[in-house]
Amino acid sequence: MKTGKLTNETLGRVVLNHIDQVRDDILVRPAVGEDCAAIEFGDLACVITTDPITGSNSNLGNLAVNVCVNDIASSGAVPAGLMLTVLCPEDTKTEAIEAILQDANRAASEIGVEIIGGHTELTSAVNRIIVSATAIGKVEKDKLIQTKGAVPGDYLYMTKVAGLEGTAIIASDKRQALLEVLSNKELSTAQEFFEQVSVLKEGLIGADIGVSAMHDATEGGVLGAIHELCTAGNVGCRLKSEKIKIHPVTQKICDHFHIDPLKLIASGSMIMAVNPERAGDLERAFKEAEVSFSKVGTITKEKEMRLYFGDPSIEEVFDVIPAPEADELYKVI
Incomplete structure (x- = not known):
């Protein structure tokens, strides 16, 4: 194993x-x-x-x-x-x-x-x-909100950015190796991500709005969390890759170690499924609480989980999201 x-x-x-x-x-x-x-x-x-x-x-x-x-x-x-x-x-x-x-x-x-x-x-x-x-x-x-609560037609949201926890851990534990690709300011920025790993604020907002399902992105990263949320609810999803936010420092670190930021442990990012009728209330609450967010896709009845690249109205290019395996962090640490 x-x-x-x-x-x-x-x-x-x-x-x-x-x-x-x-x-x-x-x-x-x-x-x-x-x-x-x-x-x-x-x-x-x-x-x-x-x-x-x-x-x-x-x-x-x-x-x-x-x-x-x-x-x-x-x-x-x-x-x-x-x-x-x-x-x-x-x-x-x-x-x-x-x-x-x-x-x-x-x-x-x-x-x-x-x-x-x-x-x-x-x-x-x-x-x-x-x-x-x-x-x-x-x-x-x-x-009480369960991971399995998402239903077809729900919008999928993520808060903050992908790979927050993993970025902070790698920047701290592999600082010397990263000095050749990151400035001291960038390294400090990455290590400060430790201060953003809580999703309590987002969770309380989601509970107040009445979202269908929530799942925090830990091992397996953002894609792993979405896969688990869909598996629990026996549903699928369609994601837009350009909507999944990745901090530039995270991207640099992942490029250096040849790992995928979307599969990097991401405590600090909450994945939420919400009925479209409540989506506006959720977005307003995020803005008032100064929580960054992005609508990354939709829940589908078809159980396949797809990550789309580019404009699907021109050409449908996508990857099927696999079940999460070992987190990308373990390739580095």
């Missing part, structure tokens, strides 16, 4: 197929594309998710908090608490652990979430620090 998340096919065969359904109060169960579980508590749903940070040596606390909370945001829920598990090699200094927790606490405080517990240990089982976070949120049961 390749480094990174299991492929969707393998996930279904060796993991999901072996999980029994035994309770009536589970609202959202594990499935391809569904990053959160939800449990019924009266009129409320408790939303839970978990994520490890394994692809970065930088900003571990910030990433652990925001990547995990982003999943809560994609369900339309308000995040409340976080638990962190920090596994460290046996020679780790206390200063390194303290720095990670300070970074995590700052990130959590900025978005109004509290770190409510966890576990920290030194162990020979790891060769570098691994931080895993579990986030808990709540939402009214009838306002």
